[in-house]
Amino acid sequence: MELRYSPADIETKWQQYWADHKLNKTPEGITNGSQTEGSPKNAKKFYALSMFPYPSGDLHMGHVRNYTITDVIARVRRMQGYQVLHPMGWDAFGLPAENAAIKRGVPPADWTLKNISQMREQLKALGLSYDWDREVATCLPNYYRWTQWIFLQFFEAGLAYQKEAAVNWDPIDQTVLANEQVDSEGRSWRSGAKVERKLLRQWFFKITAYAEQLLNDLDQLSGWPERVKTMQANWIGKSTGAQVTFKTEAGEDLVIYTTRPDTLWGATFMVLAPEHPLVASLTSATQADLIEAYQAAAANLSTIDRTAEGREKTGVWTGGYAVNPVNGEKIPVWVADYVMMDYGTGAIMAVPAHDQRDFEFARKFDLPIKAVVQPEDEAAGEAAGEAASETIAEDKMTAAYLHDGVMVHSGPLNGVASGKGEGESVQRAIAYLEEKSLGHGTTNYRLRDWLVSRQRYWGAPIPIIHCPHCGTVPVPEKDLPVKLPENVEFSGKGASPLAKVEDWVNVSCPSCGAAAKRETDTMDTFLDSSWYFLRYADANNEEAVFSSERVNSWLPVDQYVGGIEHAILHLLYSRFFTKVLRDRNLLNFDEPFQRLLTQGMVQAITYKNAEGQFIMPQDITDLNSPTDPVTGERLQVSFEKMSKSKFNGVPPSEVLAKYGADTARMFILFKAPPEKDLEWDDADVEGQFRFLNRVWRAVAGFAQSDSVSLVKQIKDIQSQSLSKEDKALRKATHTAIKEITEDIEGDYQFNTAVSELMKLSNALNDAKNKTTLAFAEGICTLVLLIAPFAPHIADELWSHLGEGSVHQQPWPSVDNTALVADEITLVVQIMGKTRGTLQVPAAADKAALERYARESEVAQRYLEGKEIKKVIVVPGKLVNFVAV
RNA sequence: GGGGGCGUGGCGGAAUGGUAGACGCUGCGGAUUUAAAAUCCGUUGACUGUAAAAGUCGUGGGGGUUCAAGUCCCCCCGCCCCCA
Numbered sequence: 020m021e022l023r024y025s026p027a028d029i030e031t032k033w034q035q036y037w038a039d040h041k042l043n044k045t046p047e048g049i050t051n052g053s054q055t056e057g058s059p060k061n062a063k064k065f066y067a068l069s070m071f072p073y074p075s076g077d078l079h080m081g082h083v084r085n086y087t088i089t090d091v092i093a094r095v096r097r098m099q100g101y102q103v104l105h106p107m108g109w110d111a112f113g114l115p116a117e118n119a120a121i122k123r124g125v126p127p128a129d130w131t132l133k134n135i136s137q138m139r140e141q142l143k144a145l146g147l148s149y150d151w152d153r154e155v156a157t158c159l160p161n162y163y164r165w166t167q168w169i170f171l172q173f174f175e176a177g178l179a180y181q182k183e184a185a186v187n188w189d190p191i192d193q194t195v196l197a198n199e200q201v202d203s204e205g206r207s208w209r210s211g212a213k214v215e216r217k218l219l220r221q222w223f224f225k226i227t228a229y230a231e232q233l234l235n236d237l238d239q240l241s242g243w244p245e246r247v248k249t250m251q252a253n254w255i256g257k258s259t260g261a262q263v264t265f266k267t268e269a270g271e272d273l274v275i276y277t278t279r280p281d282t283l284w285g286a287t288f289m290v291l292a293p294e295h296p297l298v299a300s301l302t303s304a305t306q307a308d309l310i311e312a313y314q315a316a317a318a319n320l321s322t323i324d325r326t327a328e329g330r331e332k333t334g335v336w337t338g339g340y341a342v343n344p345v346n347g348e349k350i351p352v353w354v355a356d357y358v359m360m361d362y363g364t365g366a367i368m369a370v371p372a373h374d375q376r377d378f379e380f381a382r383k384f385d386l387p388i389k390a391v392v393q394p395e396d397e398a399a400g401e402a403a404g405e406a407a408s409e410t411i412a413e414d415k416m417t418a419a420y421l422h423d424g425v426m427v428h429s430g431p432l433n434g435v436a437s438g439k440g441e442g443e444s445v446q447r448a449i450a451y452l453e454e455k456s457l458g459h460g461t462t463n464y465r466l467r468d469w470l471v472s473r474q475r476y477w478g479a480p481i482p483i484i485h486c487p488h489c490g491t492v493p494v495p496e497k498d499l500p501v502k503l504p505e506n507v508e509f510s511g512k513g514a515s516p517l518a519k520v521e522d523w524v525n526v527s528c529p530s531c532g533a534a535a536k537r538e539t540d541t542m543d544t545f546l547d548s549s550w551y552f553l554r555y556a557d558a559n560n561e562e563a564v565f566s567s568e569r570v571n572s573w574l575p576v577d578q579y580v581g582g583i584e585h586a587i588l589h590l591l592y593s594r595f596f597t598k599v600l601r602d603r604n605l606l607n608f609d610e611p612f613q614r615l616l617t618q619g620m621v622q623a624i625t626y627k628n629a630e631g632q633f634i635m636p637q638d639i640t641d642l643n644s645p646t647d648p649v650t651g652e653r654l655q656v657s658f659e660k661m662s663k664s665k666f667n668g669v670p671p672s673e674v675l676a677k678y679g680a681d682t683a684r685m686f687i688l689f690k691a692p693p694e695k696d697l698e699w700d701d702a703d704v705e706g707q708f709r710f711l712n713r714v715w716r717a718v719a720g721f722a723q724s725d726s727v728s729l730v731k732q733i734k735d736i737q738s739q740s741l742s743k744e745d746k747a748l749r750k751a752t753h754t755a756i757k758e759i760t761e762d763i764e765g766d767y768q769f770n771t772a773v774s775e776l777m778k779l780s781n782a783l784n785d786a787k788n789k790t791t792l793a794f795a796e797g798i799c800t801l802v803l804l805i806a807p808f809a810p811h812i813a814d815e816l817w818s819h820l821g822e823g824s825v826h827q828q829p830w831p832s833v834d835n836t837a838l839v840a841d842e843i844t845l846v847v848q849i850m851g852k853t854r855g856t857l858q859v860p861a862a863a864d865k866a867a868l869e870r871y872a873r874e875s876e877v878a879q880r881y882l883e884g885k886e887i888k889k890v891i892v893v894p895g896k897l898v899n900f901v902a903v
Numbered sequence: 904g905g906g907g908g909c910g911u912g913g914c915g916g917a918a919u920g921g922u923a924g925a926c927g928c929u930g931c932g933g934a935u936u937u938a939a940a941a942u943c944c945g946u947u948g949a950c951u952g953u954a955a956a957a958g959u960c961g962u963g964g965g966g967g968u969u970c971a972a973g974u975c976c977c978c979c980c981g982c983c984c985c986c987a
Contacts, residue, residue, distance in 0.1 A: 774926035851971040853922045
């Protein structure tokens with residue numbers, strides 16, 4: 020055995036061994052009455068999953084971190100005797116492939132498949148324990164056939180529909196986007212372009228039908244980070260309130276939605292969205308031109324622009340009025356773009372005294388303000404930062420009054436406490452409205468239906484045929500998949516490239532046989548990724564989307580790992596799909612991902628000049644005191660997410676070539692807790708490499724000594740009969756087992772798990788006698804414990820110690836007798852301050868501990884001349900004297 | 904404005920209410936070496952102090968609970984994320 024650790028010599032060897040011996044194959048059950056092949060029925064199962072990557076062609080450090088985390092979990096579970104499903108695949112549809120086709124003329128399929136095989140090799144080089152037999156790629160017909168099939172399930176269930184709507188248009192990618200795919204600044208999640216508004220006929224999925232479930236079932240997700248659940252809840256945006264029917268002068272019903280029906284008596288005007296259907300009939304002849312111009316201007320603005328806080332309010336009076344049903348007051352109806360047609364009813368009553376946006380609008384257009392909530396007393400008014408007088412003076416208000424108080428000028432609500440609680444104003448108002456048949460309590464969601472069609476080529480074609488006679492006809496199941504044609508021209512402009520492929524578009528109607536046309540839009544790639552985790556359970560099924568039995572036995576995913584950027588998008592869509600497929604009786608669980616870990620970013624150091632430009636490190640003379648190569652000014656140093664544009668990317672291939680996969684894995688796990696951002700540091704990588712070298716030398720030294728024969732006797736070891744030193748070593752060994760097992764089974768504290776490996780390694784190196792049974796046990800345990808983290812070196816070392824692959828050995832178990840110490844360190848405190856420690860027998864009882872402490876030199880010194888008031892004895896820990 | 908998270912040495916980070924800073928990196932000193940790399944040993948919160956000791960302060964700031972607070976409670980400051 021080599022005394023020098025050389026990862027290049029062992030890593031590919033073991034990767035080949037694992038593949039040859041099918042170590043990572045998902046266990047297959049036995050086919051009999053109750054069990055289906057491929058389903059984990061008897062044993063405990065564990066489904067470990069990383070979010071699958073887009074095959075860009077190159078693995079980056081974020082991937083390495085994500086997959087290493089899941090791999091450690093999968094490997095530990097296997098050693099613990101679980102049946103493990105740990106698959107990998109490709110989120111392979113998407114725009115980069117199409118852009119490559121436009122730029123370089125490479126067919127998207129070729130480009131994608133080449134990238135996949137390249138990245139697959141990179142993944143294999145990391146020693147990730149995937150069952151490659153279950154690999155999926157969403158761009159292959161044997162996968163997207165079933166994506167199309169699922170689309171038809173949605174269609175059949177009435178959850179997929181077409182409608183004409185003002186949608187988000189990405190001018191760079193030349194396609195529409197769902198609301199979730201536009202950030203808070205109105206930019207595309209992919210291209211970063213400012214999205215535009217366009218009126219288009221598009222396909223939608225009725226995710227709003229599941230809004231309530233998607234919100235409520237968040238409670239089931241105890242293994243999810245709180246902030247992800249909060250983000251989803253915010254996105255769904257449930258609000259409760261009431262719909263109230265006003266009457267226009269012409270006698271038409273004008274229904275508004277409000278979360279504060281109790282303030283109805285304070286409504287002084289109304290506002291309609293520019294798109295509201297009643298605008299035309301309400302508009303007077305004199306206002307018509309102004310209104311039309313305003314509508315035209317609003318049509319070009321995105322939701323984000325229209326609702327931005329602090330934006331100057333705009334609006335136009337229609338010239339019309341409506342009647343407030345609770346008090347018969349006639350109030351003017353305005354049109355303004357801060358009211359959205361697709362939220363609530365597209366119409367609001369404006370209560371400027373108690374709504375900030377209404378307040379700003381009223382002040383700008385000099386509309387009346389009427390307060391109907393008054394602070395309960397002066398103190399409340401002052402505390403709230405409002406007018407200090409007992410009553411709010413409408414003419415002096417500088418902001419809407421949003422705090423609690425008492426209802427006034429509100430007919431039946433006068434004197435009632437304002438608020439949403441039991442018996443408070445909001446509930447009383449709803450009861451009143453319902454009693455008088457003026458309105459009713461209702462619930463509203465911010466969540467909108469999911470726009471799923473895209474005007475691009477490289478996606479799953481929507482399996483629909485448009486027939487002039489039969490209308491929208493689903494492609495019959497037997498005709499799936501609707502394959503993407505290959506003879507396509509890519510221009511990157513205008514409609515979907517599919518529209519120009521005549522022989523593909525023109526088909527006969529499956530229903531009546533007449534000449535008809537295929538739908539030329541493809542599906543949002545988020546559909547592909549909303550069910551891939553189900554397909555892994557039965558990845559090679561040619562007959563069905565999956566066997567329900569297999570899916571029900573493997574799912575839910577026990578541990579899902581991915582980036583926080585999918586907190587809403589992918590995770591919300593996947594939850595929605597799961598619920599719909601459950602309601603189609605295809606599976607029997609509510610939530611797809613039991614536990615979720617959102618790993619932090621991988622960052623590296625960047626240098627920025629005063630203009631905010633990133634400077635390449637190789638242009639900087641002295642990295643310890645970096646200055647601008649041109650101006651000589653001091654550069655700003657910070658850690659940012661790795662990227663080419665910031666000149667701080669570290670390609671995984673470089674690290675693998677220099678140190679090997681095991682070092683890369685260990686470094687990434689050790690450097691930071693998984694959910695926190697990780698700062699790349701070459702010196703720390705070096706440190707990990709040194710650590711693996713120490714492990715190698717320690718084990719190699721032992722394996723070459725005569726003591727290696729002791730390995731067979733380890734199972735007979737008994738702490739009781741050992742020397743003091745061996746006992747201590749054995750305690751270190753079993754402490755490591757205990758701590759590492761707990762770190763992994765608990766909150767995935769890989770950083771502390773690795774530090775425990777280091778402690779054990781240190782204890783072994785410090786051992787004076789390296790020929791003992793306790794030492795042999797320590798060495799073998801170290802190799803077993805390090806196996807999930809650094810799988811190659813562990814297998815190489817194990818091959819010199821034991822039989823078979825280390826990854827097929829059982830995870831070590833703690834011998835509690837080894838953890839018992841003969842002596843403990845007793846802390847002596849005086850008045851709560853630690854003054855010293857002493858070694859005492861572990862078996863000492865409270866009285867004995869107090870006696871030891873009292874007689875100790877430190878206590879004598881500190882307690883001299885003082886009176887002991889009280890003694891606190893914490894067994895096994897400390898004695899504290901309270902003395903004056 | 905609302906919600907969530909965070910604040911600990913030169914750095915990354917550890918600490919069931921019980922010795923703060925585990926483990927690692929960096930720095931410093933030393934051994935080995937013709938020299939270097941590699942390796943090994945020691946040291947590395949601040950301050951006071953010494954021959955050796957020993958002591959004081961210290962987990963963003965201020966208060967509180969407790970024999971004992973990084974940890975629990977109240978107020979404040981700063982940073983990050985999400986939603987408006």
